[in-house]
Amino acid sequence: MNIGIDKLGFYTSHLYVEMAKLAKAREVDPNKYLIGIGQEKMAVIPPTQDAVTLAANAAASIITKEDMEKIDLVIVATESGVDNSKSVAAYVSRLLGLRKDIRVLELKQACYAATAGLQLAKGHIALHPDKKALVIGADIARYGLKTAGEPTQGGGAVAMLVANDPQILALQDDSVYYADDIMDFWRPLAATEALVDGKYSAGIYLDFFAKVFARYQQETGLTANDFKALLFHLPYTKQGLKALRVAIASLDPTKQAQLLAEFEASKQYSKVTGNLYTGSLYLSLLSLLENSTSLCPGDRLGLFSYGSGAQAEFYSGILQPKFKEALGDHTKLLAHRKEVDVLEYEKIFESNLKHESDRELDITSDPAQFVLAGVKENKRQYIKQ
Numbered sequence: 001m002n003i004g005i006d007k008l009g010f011y012t013s014h015l016y017v018e019m020a021k022l023a024k025a026r027e028v029d030p031n032k033y034l035i036g037i038g039q040e041k042m043a044v045i046p047p048t049q050d051a052v053t054l055a056a057n058a059a060a061s062i063i064t065k066e067d068m069e070k071i072d073l074v075i076v077a078t079e080s081g082v083d084n085s086k087s088v089a090a091y092v093s094r095l096l097g098l099r100k101d102i103r104v105l106e107l108k109q110a111c112y113a114a115t116a117g118l119q120l121a122k123g124h125i126a127l128h129p130d131k132k133a134l135v136i137g138a139d140i141a142r143y144g145l146k147t148a149g150e151p152t153q154g155g156g157a158v159a160m161l162v163a164n165d166p167q168i169l170a171l172q173d174d175s176v177y178y179a180d181d182i183m184d185f186w187r188p189l190a191a192t193e194a195l196v197d198g199k200y201s202a203g204i205y206l207d208f209f210a211k212v213f214a215r216y217q218q219e220t221g222l223t224a225n226d227f228k229a230l231l232f233h234l235p236y237t238k239q240g241l242k243a244l245r246v247a248i249a250s251l252d253p254t255k256q257a258q259l260l261a262e263f264e265a266s267k268q269y270s271k272v273t274g275n276l277y278t279g280s281l282y283l284s285l286l287s288l289l290e291n292s293t294s295l296c297p298g299d300r301l302g303l304f305s306y307g308s309g310a311q312a313e314f315y316s317g318i319l320q321p322k323f324k325e326a327l328g329d330h331t332k333l334l335a336h337r338k339e340v341d342v343l344e345y346e347k348i349f350e351s352n353l354k355h356e357s358d359r360e361l362d363i364t365s366d367p368a369q370f371v372l373a374g375v376k377e378n379k380r381q382y383i384k385q
């Protein structure tokens with residue numbers, strides 16, 4: 001059976017801040033953010049967007065009426081959940097107008113959970129090949145103003161339709177995983193910003209990558225030479241580059257240059273959006289598919305998923321014959337965003353909806369299809385515009 005990603009959608013807010021300007025405001029050399037961290041722009045998420053609306057906006061961009069008839073599983077992976085009980089997927093399925101005879105749930109394991117969702121969806125489609133599953137990674141990365149993590153914030157969602165005989169990428173049965181109880185990044189229940197031991201986290205990420213990639217090669221007999229591209233979770237693009245350098249260290253210079261060129265294509269969207277947490281690896285995939293000019297059907301792509309806390313997985317996918325026809329062009333979505341200055345970004349950051357029983361939000365300046373209009377009697381009010 002050939003199961004995998006049939007469609008890929010992406011949504012981020014209409015606002016961004018320039019990293020060079022943020023660096024100036026923080027009295028830091030801009031090259032630290034632009035080169036040292038590898039980020040050029042950062043999505044600024046207004047209070048009218050949250051994990052629910054980001055997820056719904058990403059999914060609405062890909063699903064058709066025909067898909068809606070077949071979707072019977074909705075998984076939303078997030079670490080920016082809006083409720084301790086009710087899943088983001090429950091809201092999203094209603095906003096999208098999906099059928100009621102379906103399963104909906106939310107998954108959490110930091111930035112890794114969308115990969116778990118994808119693998120669970122693959123199992124579901126193996127049992128029900130005539131159905132489709134919607135898997136979405138939706139998050140807002142928040143570390144706090146003037147913190148070390150600030151330049152690695154961002155937000156958005158990636159939606160994936162999983163189906164039998166997919167148009168884009170067939171997921172292979174070759175996953176290798178590794179888990180341990182690690183305190184590298186966490187967010188206590190009442191906190192709206194993550195706590196992170198940044199350098200420790202970066203080290204654990206590389207350590208877990210080395211472990212799963214070595215075991216993957218032992219178990220499959222494949223090496224880095226067998227991949228057209230290696231894709232990484234990108235909390236910031238420099239982190240993925242560091243892992244890629246580990247993977248290609250022993251390759252010949254031509255293959256090294258080829259994998260570096262594909263990595264360049266895969267980081268284009270993250271570089272101007274920032275960290276998407278759960279969606280980040282799949283934004284790298286989308287960026288590669290839409291920006292690389294050398295991909296061919298049959299090419300093998302390697303995907304490294306990492307979620308602090310910590311869980312890692314490496315697996316591969318094979319590009320399908322008509323993958324190009326199933327793609328959009330998200331460079332336009334990103335190019336048409338509006339720049340906000342650092343003061344405005346700070347104001348928006350502080351106006352994030354806290355735990356409030358009643359508040360009305362001004363939705364007039366948010367052009368998204370789905371928005372959060374406020375909260376009434378502790379119930380979040382979502383609107384389709």
Ligand code: COA
Pocket residue numbers: 029030031032033035036037148149150151152185196197198199201202205235236275306308
């Ligand atoms: N020009 C070019 N590069 C520069 C520079 C300059 N003027 N100044 C600094 N740099 C480089 C540093 O050498 C370093 O590169 P390296 O990592 O290759 O050594 C990089 O910029 C970052 O500098 P550093 O001093 O380490 O930054 P920091 O202490 O402010 O922290 C992070 C950076 C990424 C650790 C921090 O932003 C963070 O914790 N982010 C969250 C991380 C995260 O998301 N973790 C969990 C998910 S996996």
